[in-house]
Each structure stands twice: as structure tokens, then as C-alpha cells.
Amino acid sequence: MRRLIAFEQVSLDGFFVDGKGDMSWAHKQDPEWTSFTSSNASGDGALLFGRVTYEMMASFWPTPMAMERMPAVAEGMNRMPKVVFSRTLENVSWHNTTLVKGDVAAHVRKLKDEPGPGMAILGSGSIVSQLMQAGLIDELQIVVNPIVLGKGRTLFEGVEEKIGLQLMKSRAFDNGNVVLYYQPMA
Numbered sequence: 001m002r003r004l005i006a007f008e009q010v011s012l013d014g015f016f017v018d019g020k021g022d023m024s025w026a027h028k029q030d031p032e033w034t035s036f037t038s039s040n041a042s043g044d045g046a047l048l049f050g051r052v053t054y055e056m057m058a059s060f061w062p063t064p065m066a067m068e069r070m071p072a073v074a075e076g077m078n079r080m081p082k083v084v085f086s087r088t089l090e091n092v093s094w095h096n097t098t099l100v101k102g103d104v105a106a107h108v109r110k111l112k113d114e115p116g117p118g119m120a121i122l123g124s125g126s127i128v129s130q131l132m133q134a135g136l137i138d139e140l141q142i143v144v145n146p147i148v149l150g151k152g153r154t155l156f157e158g159v160e161e162k163i164g165l166q167l168m169k170s171r172a173f174d175n176g177n178v179v180l181y182y183q184p185m186a
Helices: 031-040 051-058 064-069 071-079 104-113 125-133
Strands: 004-011 015-018 046-050 082-085 097-100 119-122 139-145 152-154 165-172 178-184
Touching (some): 004 125, 046 051
């Protein structure tokens, strides 16, 4: 069975986007952080996105600017298979992307049952919320950024029942980010 990891960035007060839907506050460039994120992008798994995150990623990673600024990450992002879940998109243009309009949880269940490497969700708060409720996320990698936004959207909007998590490990970075690795409790 394929594993599904969600890699998410949140503010210290728990928001994944600010009150205007912006998450530029989460994009820090320093050698240690860039090395960490570059190593994460070198896998062979599939990337899962909601529409908003897909459109943001697809507008940057296939560009010459992305290849110039972060070549290892751009190569990985462009090479890996991608699945975007959307009720409103009519087509996708980013190389190696599949558009899914149906039931998110049912499709991810099917993907998890197929042989192959793991999968990762990047951003896509509404997808994370749905898949957490369905018990389909095997690991959460939550990056806590040292910033207070005051308002915004929480990562788990819409979750109706408590979901217990177990901390597996953590890692602090010189830029103030802390990555917390959780798995859902059985």
C-alpha cells in the first residue's frame, strides 16, 4: 500500500494562508532550508493538489525562473506525476498532471491501493482536511513558521471529529521554522 504524506506550512497561530489567502510569508530562502526542501523534491512519488495550490505551483515550477532559482526542486516538481482535484478546472497544462473531478477520498483510496512509490500533498488545505477525516493521510509534516498572522484559514477547517496525532520527530532550522512529523493515532 502506498503511503500518503502531507507537507504543510502554518503560522505560529495555526493558519496556512493569511486573511487575504496569501502564503508568501512561508517562502524563505536560506541555504539550510533550501537544502531541506530540495531533498524533499527528489523523490519518485506523486504530488496531490487542490485547484488553488495547483494553479500556484503550475504558474511557477515549469518556468525558466524556477529552473534558475531552484533547479533541483524545479526538476523534481516538473518530473513527478501530479494529480489535481477540482470541480471547476476544465483542463490542466502542467506536464504529467491528471485532473480528477470526482470524490477525492475515493480516488485517493484507489491510488493508495495501487503499487508504486508514496504520494505527497503540498498545501491544498481543503484536500488535507477531507483526507484526514477519511483516515487516508499516513503522516503529517507540519512546518511551523515563526510568524503570527492574526487571521486566515486553518489547515483543518471542516474536520468534524477529533483526530489524535502522535509526534514522531521534529527538526528546528536556523530560519526559525520547525518541522513536526506526526502520524495519526490508531
